[in-house]
Amino acid sequence: MLGLIVDVIIYIFLIIGVFFNFLAGFGLLRFPDVYTRLHAGTKCTTFGSIFITGSVIILGLKMWYLGNADGSVLAIHTAGALIAILLTNPTGAHAIARAAHRSGVKPVAAIVDGLDEMNKKTIKKPNEKKEVKK
Amino acid sequence: MIEYFNEYIIILIALLICVIMSIIRVARGPTAPDRIVGLDTINTIVISSMVIFGAAFREVIYIDVAIVYALLSFISTLFIAKYLEGGDY
Numbered sequence: 001m002l003g004l005i006v007d008v009i010i011y012i013f014l015i016i017g018v019f020f021n022f023l024a025g026f027g028l029l030r031f032p033d034v035y036t037r038l039h040a041g042t043k044c045t046t047f048g049s050i051f052i053t054g055s056v057i058i059l060g061l062k063m064w065y066l067g068n069a070d071g072s073v074l075a076i077h078t079a080g081a082l083i084a085i086l087l088t089n090p091t092g093a094h095a096i097a098r099a100a101h102r103s104g105v106k107p108v109a110a111i112v113d114g115l116d117e118m119n120k121k122t123i124k125k126p127n128e129k130k131e132v133k134k
Numbered sequence: 135m136i137e138y139f140n141e142y143i144i145i146l147i148a149l150l151i152c153v154i155m156s157i158i159r160v161a162r163g164p165t166a167p168d169r170i171v172g173l174d175t176i177n178t179i180v181i182s183s184m185v186i187f188g189a190a191f192r193e194v195i196y197i198d199v200a201i202v203y204a205l206l207s208f209i210s211t212l213f214i215a216k217y218l219e220g221g222d223y
Contacts, residue, residue: 011141018148021179025155028175034167037159041175049182052145056189056197070192077197081185084201085178088208092174092215099215100167 006062013055020048033108034100042093046085053082142190149183170214177207 027040056078063071101115153176160172181200188196 014141014145017182018145021149021152021182024175024179025152028159028172029155034165034171037168038171041156041171042178045175045178045182049178052182053185056185059189070194073194074188074192074197077194077201078185078188081181081197081200081204084204085181088204089174089178092208092211095212095215096167096170096174099170099218100165102219103167105165105167 003062003066006058010055010058010062013051013058017048017050017052017055020044020051024048034105035097035107038093038097038100042089046089049085049089050082053078053085057082140190142186145186146183146190149179149186152179153183166218170211170218173214174207174211177203177211181207 021044024041024044027044028037031037031040057075060071060073060075060078064075065071106113156172156175156179160169160176163169163172181204184196184200184203188194188200
């Protein structure tokens with residue numbers, strides 16, 4: 001009975017993870033802009049990958065509970081992969097958004113760019129610095 | 135091959151469809167940051183599909199490959215973003 005409940009939890013986690021990964025691909029196709037595409041493509045994959053790796057962790061713990069010693073190794077290494085995803089994915093998204101803004105890509109319906117005005121007041125943009133050197 | 139067929143293969147086919155949608159965005163993207171967003175999404179989906187591979191065949195070595203792939207793709211994403219940003223680095 002307990003094994004059946006754990007199996008149902010594993011399948012629900014897998015379905016949630018695949019659904020959010022599918023939403024990421026769909027939003028990547030349908031959104032009109034770099035920043036909205038980044039929003040869809042990074043947040044949804046992070047959330048879906050949390051659920052997929054969580055289901056594999058539960059599978060490893062179930063194998064370990066049933067007496068298979070490889071289950072503990074599977075669970076611990078999958079937890080390492082989950083930590084790697086959680087550390088690297090938002091940082092990469094932040095770097096991409098910053099590079100897109102500095103390389104001059106504007107949002108589609110933008111009228112006022114507050115970040116650009118603030119950058120002009122406080123620090124010099126690296127593109128302008130290159131023009132000064134020439 | 136039929137003895138390895140279990141429910142994780144269906145999950146892998148669904149993830150393959152997500153990768154194909156991201157590849158369409160990489161091919162069609164109007165600007166360079168669009169393509170990088172597509173590549174970043176492909177990297178994350180490949181990591182989760184490698185974890186699913188490890189669960190499907192009950193092998194731990196695929197998950198180690200997933201960890202190394204996550205760290206290397208993070209470094210490549212940071213480097214391409216730094217290249218797009220311009221200036222001296």
